[in-house]
Amino acid sequence: MTTNPRGLDPKGGSNSLFPAPNSAQRAAPSLGGGLAVPQRQPRQKVALKPGHSPLDWAALNRNTPKHVMRGVPPQTPPPHYIRISKEELKSHKTKEDCWTSINGKVFNITPYVDFHPGGVGEIMKCAGRDGTALFNKYHSWVNADRMLENCLVGVLSKD
Numbered sequence: 310m311t312t313n314p315r316g317l318d319p320k321g322g323s324n325s326l327f328p329a330p331n332s333a334q335r336a337a338p339s340l341g342g343g344l345a346v347p348q349r350q351p352r353q354k355v356a357l358k359p360g361h362s363p364l365d366w367a368a369l370n371r372n373t374p375k376h377v378m379r380g381v382p383p384q385t386p387p388p389h390y391i392r393i394s395k396e397e398l399k400s401h402k403t404k405e406d407c408w409t410s411i412n413g414k415v416f417n418i419t420p421y422v423d424f425h426p427g428g429v430g431e432i433m434k435c436a437g438r439d440g441t442a443l444f445n446k447y448h449s450w451v452n453a454d455r456m457l458e459n460c461l462v463g464v465l466s467k468d
């Protein structure tokens with residue numbers, strides 16, 4: 310049987326494998342030559358409580374008044390008027406009353422904690438303090454501003 314130059318068999322026979330079984334473009338099965346492919350640890354999946362998917366989080370945001378998500382009285386001025394000191398931030402560090410700061414913004418993450426795909430233990434590491442570095446270490450691609458927009462309490466003061 311003849312094959313074309315790329316080793317493809319137009320009739321789809323056993324020669325049609327591409328890349329060819331011994332090609333350098335294939336990942337090496339293990340030891341013994343070929344390309345070395347770094348083996349990643351399997352992702353540790355966290356089981357969230359029922360009703361805590363990202364879609365449920367979106368629904369909660371749609372159906373809950375903003376001041377409730379912010380955890381503030383209804384007449385509280387909008388977030389850009391509210392300055393929050395580090396001391397004040399520190400006083401909100403329990404699961405029932407949990408704030409964190411990311412990129413200078415202070416969020417009430419109390420309603421979000423049980424929705425966190427990385428688990429409660431992980432997100433609580435940023436409770437009551439600036440969580441920017443931890444946040445970026447694990448998932449700099451996640452858009453916290455968007456995900457937590459209704460939970461924005463105010464702005465972290467510089468002093």
Ligand code: HEM
Pocket residue numbers: 352353409418425426427428431432433434435440443444447448451453456457
């Ligand atoms: C308010 C802060 C946070 C928000 C909004 C947030 C949000 C998220 C989101 C959306 C994911 C899913 C990402 C994906 O599947 O691509 C995730 C996963 C994760 N988060 Fe967070 N997170 C926050 C804080 C933290 C902190 C402080 C830590 C660590 C100390 C952390 C550790 C993780 C880990 C380990 C995962 C799992 C990553 C994986 O499945 O590979 N997160 N988080």
